[in-house]
Amino acid sequence: MPLLERDSALASLAEYARQASAGEGRIVLVGGEAGVGKTALVEAFTAGRPKVVWGMCDGLFTPRPLGPLFDIAGQIGLDVAAVSRDELFAAALRALAGVDILVIEDLHWADEATVDLVRFLGRRLRGTLAILTYRDDALTPGDPLRVALGDLGTQRATRRIGLAPLSEPSVRALAEDRGVDPAELFRLTGGNPYLVSELLRDDSGGVPASARDAVLARAAQLPQTARLVLDVAALIGTRVDPRLLTGATRAAPEALDDLVASGLLIGDGTVLRFRHELARLAIAQAVPPHRTRPAHAAVLAALQRLGSSDDASMAHHAEAAGDAEAALHHAVRAARTAAGLRSHREAAAQYRRAVRADGDDPALLDALAVELSMIDAWAEVAEAAERARVLWRAAGNGLREGNALRVRASAWVSLCRGGDALTDLEAALAVLEPLGPTEELARAYAQLAKHRALADRNAEAIDLARRAQAIAAPLGRHDLLSDTLNTEAAARLMLGEAWIPLMRRALSVAIEHGHDEEAGRAYTNLYGLLCRARRFPEAEPVYREAIAYCDEHDVDTYGTCLRGERAASLARMGRWAEALALCRIVLTRVEEASPINRIYALYVHATIRARKDEPDVWAALDEAAESADGSGEPQWIIKARLGRAEAYWLAGKLSDARAEAELADDACARADGWLRGWVATWLARTGSDRPARGALAEPFALEIAGDFAGAAGAWEALGCPYDGALALLGASDEDSARRALQVFADLGATAAVRVARQRLRDLGARSVPVGPRTATRANSHGLTRREQQVLDLVAEGLTNAEIAARLVLSVKTVDHHVSAVLAKLGVASRTEAVGKTR
Known part of the structure; x- marks a missing residue:
């Protein structure tokens, strides 16, 4: 079928290739629905060009980590012998230096390690045009690839090409003289080039009800032997090694020739591949169940005879064949390989498969829980840890039982079930402490230290962190040392003691010994605690360094936390558009798996929108409050409740606002001066008769003391315009209220403008500005x-x-x-x- 309506895309690719050859490097993201012609476009563009290499992501349920890299290894002279992932990435970058065009197809099926490779190359490729195709209709909001595409889209080297289905005139032109009703053809296919071509190829005399029928109609024309071979090929995957196919089917080469002649399979270097995944799926789904299991068994046997090292594929075929022993063996090996490559989703999927094969091995459940924790699947972590705990207890292994309790406690924290987390941690210590100074005990102390710090029980947190350090240091557990130094630093800050040297040490220990997760946590807490004290100039370079580290080392959990902290800081500085954009990114990344990490973004997003008088803020505020209350952590309870208090206050519901402020006050007994001050001002603003608790941070203390101008000046000096305007509203002079109104108007805080105008009326002002709302809306x-x-x-x-x-x-x-x-x-x-x- 001719390549229609793609001239613009081809011209863009040619220009990007020219730019890449000039040394700039280009990543081109080619997106579109299945069958829209992404492969056809790339094939047309690369035809006749030298130095082009192709890789493809697997369509298997659990893909092989770094499949595309292994596809191209032989083409670029890359040695993929057992080396670390970082070394492999660096070697791939060097080997690609001599390549003009790199193509990676079907990125929507990419494993985590492949997504990480794409991000790695995206920041470093020079002189090479990398074309990445993916289905943009196959990505869920929180899909890791969607996040990676968002990150890639911010880089200078990245360009996008979106392919739309064919227009009705083009479909009409293709259907001309083919005996097909072009209007009906367009209705059935929506202009999808693949579906159009399949329906036009069908020579049965009528229009089939679906592309599946068209594919099966073509397959039915094959000789019986070739038809059976086609079924096995479909069960193998999109790309098929001819040796594997003939080994599994014992077919003569002529049968493979028939498949290629039919157009269902095409030659692609040393392998065969289905022309389109839709065709493979149509064939695979039509294989009768009674033949599926024997076919998978034959493929597994052929892989073993060929000496395959592809444990992911062998695990897949072993499970489908009902061979539990082989499935267990290969799934565990595949999981370990994936984990070593930081392809944690694939590792978790393989451990799930291993557990399905042998659910009575607690070590497998432990390993599964670790990998699940890496992908934010905390409900599954809790389930796996509980199953492991029961089995370890039955086996009389106290160390592993105690560790399973600790792991489940970490799941409860992320699921905002703070009470359950504390119960499990206390139970873990009851089991572990009699067994002496073990690594498991140190980890339990470290986690309980975090729990105590988050509950504002800071002296206890420091004691527990020190106990963990005393065990971890002789064992050489630098990850634990960094983690507990981090917790101790945060607790000392809350007690008003020196903390930055300890936090810096936690960071340096983690970086020096290659513990990326702990480095990410140290960076996040260093930045967040500086911002908590509104030390924004000091925090700014920390954020730039921190986000670069987390993105470079694929520490996504703490990269998300950093972005949440950043959104809150931008909101305080009046940079609301940037804050809202970051909140959307965070909420998309986290989705529903980790409620604890959604609270801050929900609070910031909802309060800014409430200030701007935008609708539908209460669902976010309700979710934030529910999660915060479940966590039991004062910092989250205070943020969530004060967010609700402000939204009620802006809406003129003073009694509701006061009730929320008092709920925040209930949680702030041990909080620091910044949180106590925040609560105190909202108690005063909503008319509560509760007094302020303890010493307050300076701007809040000035406001509570009635020095509203001084408070506003302090906020101005810190770079917090909205807080300064709120302070001015407390004054009894008309000029202060007018100044507050102007700040609110400049920020686009429509609801706050309304409050300021009412304040002016209450003060007896003769003229109350209407405000810039109409002008702002009129601005294009x-x-x-x-x-x-x-x-x-x-x-x-x-x-x-x-x-x-x-x-x-x-x-x-x-x-x-x-x-x-x-x-x-x-x-x-x-x-x-x-x-x-x-």
């Missing part, structure tokens, strides 16, 4: 009046300091306005911003 880019003023002065060539002087603002406030303008316009520089609005 959604800029507030102040943001447009700032942009106009940027266009005049003024620096931020000069703009500040012109508008009688602080330089920091202008910085925030400029950042907000860039975010709303979706540009990266002042020059781009000016150009986009001219």
